[in-house]
Amino acid sequence: MLPPLILLCALQNYPVPVTDLSGETQRHVIVDREDGQYLGHPTTVLMGDGRTIFAVYPKGHAAGALVLKRSDDGGLHWSERLPVPENFATSMNPPAISRLTGPDGKERLVILTGSAENKKEDLPVRLTHSEDKGRTWTPLTPVGEGRDFNAIVSASSMLKLKDGRYMALHHSDYLPGEEGKRNMKLYKILSADGGLTWTRRIFVAGHESAEFCEPGAIRSPDGKQIAVMIRDNSRKFNSFLIYSNDEGETWSQPRELPGVLTGDKHTVRYAPDGRLVVVFRDMDRQSPTRGHFVAWLGRYEELIAGKPAGHRAKLLHSYGGADCGYAGLELLPDGTFVATTYIKYKPGEKEKQSIVSVRFRVGDLADSKSAH
Numbered sequence: 001m002l003p004p005l006i007l008l009c010a011l012q013n014y015p016v017p018v019t020d021l022s023g024e025t026q027r028h029v030i031v032d033r034e035d036g037q038y039l040g041h042p043t044t045v046l047m048g049d050g051r052t053i054f055a056v057y058p059k060g061h062a063a064g065a066l067v068l069k070r071s072d073d074g075g076l077h078w079s080e081r082l083p084v085p086e087n088f089a090t091s092m093n094p095p096a097i098s099r100l101t102g103p104d105g106k107e108r109l110v111i112l113t114g115s116a117e118n119k120k121e122d123l124p125v126r127l128t129h130s131e132d133k134g135r136t137w138t139p140l141t142p143v144g145e146g147r148d149f150n151a152i153v154s155a156s157s158m159l160k161l162k163d164g165r166y167m168a169l170h171h172s173d174y175l176p177g178e179e180g181k182r183n184m185k186l187y188k189i190l191s192a193d194g195g196l197t198w199t200r201r202i203f204v205a206g207h208e209s210a211e212f213c214e215p216g217a218i219r220s221p222d223g224k225q226i227a228v229m230i231r232d233n234s235r236k237f238n239s240f241l242i243y244s245n246d247e248g249e250t251w252s253q254p255r256e257l258p259g260v261l262t263g264d265k266h267t268v269r270y271a272p273d274g275r276l277v278v279v280f281r282d283m284d285r286q287s288p289t290r291g292h293f294v295a296w297l298g299r300y301e302e303l304i305a306g307k308p309a310g311h312r313a314k315l316l317h318s319y320g321g322a323d324c325g326y327a328g329l330e331l332l333p334d335g336t337f338v339a340t341t342y343i344k345y346k347p348g349e350k351e352k353q354s355i356v357s358v359r360f361r362v363g364d365l366a367d368s369k370s371a372h
Contacts, residue, residue: 044328102194
């Protein structure tokens with residue numbers, strides 16, 4: 001961690017205002033912690049009552065038994081680990097939980113889990129669902145057979161299309177005829193029955209030198225456009241942006257985002273005032289908070305323009321280097337955001353990554369404590 005004076009100078013020289021909330025421990029809630037156990041990569045979902053939140057995450061870095069917890073008060077307190085099917089212990093990549101509604105009007109919770117990374121086996125995405133508001137779950141079941149159903153960090157983003165289908169975006173580096181060659185690209189899968197079945201993967205975007213992964217999607221305020229922020233795993237470029245004006249049928253050419261939006265696993269929601277809140281692992285090479293858990297506050301138009309704008313906030317300090325993020329982000333009815341991440345929350349060789357939430361409102365990200 002930079003000394004306070006050096007950090008303050010670095011923040012003052014950053015292209016946009018930066019607020020540091022990471023020391024305000026009253027905002028933090030420990031969702032789960034286990035001595036000697038690394039807990040990673042959570043996603044969350046807010047139920048229709050506006051207060052019940054489910055969180056799911058693996059015991060381990062990506063691969064590991066899935067853990068499920070529930071909060072009944074908007075993330076202030078969390079249950080013990082909930083009972084789950086036995087084969088949840090066989091998950092091979094971070095899960096993604098979503099609340100979906102089928103054409104019959106039935107609501108269900110769906111968890112998609114990715115297949116093993118960099119393996120030659122044709123391992124498909126697997127699915128589990130609950131139709132009783134998370135009380136019971138089906139065992140993990142493959143969504144198909146073969147490489148066309150493969151994904152890493154499946155359903156990094158989930159959007160409902162105007163025709164009622166759901167589109168899940170993910171990445172994979174398994175390409176026919178290119179075994180052993182790392183070549184990560186973005187794909188989509190579609191469901192017409194509320195998440196029970198999914199199509200084969202359909203190509204979305206790639207790059208000859210960058211490694212595209214972990215897309216974060218949001219609609220424009222008028223609903224006519226879908227924008228997707230993309231991590232570059234090669235670390236040669238900033239993050240990228242693509243957009244679609246036809247419900248994901250075709251996409252723009254990828255272009256780099258400014259450093260203020262460069263990071264890993266962008267998760268995005270609209271704030272009550274119409275601005276975007278994007279949380280991610282900061283990987284901007286010029287950032288004084290590189291490797292930590294941060295938020296960007298700005299307008300959709302500023303995202304599309306691709307120029308430094310908006311505000312930055314450091315949400316949590318990572319004592320484990322750039323090994324945090326992959327967060328769930330929920331907006332409560334009172335305007336409180338609950339961002340739930342995995343992070344090494346305290347220093348020390350024996351301390352492992354825990355699941356931690358940080359609570360904030362829009363005004364907290366751009367108030368008088370900003371360095372500008």
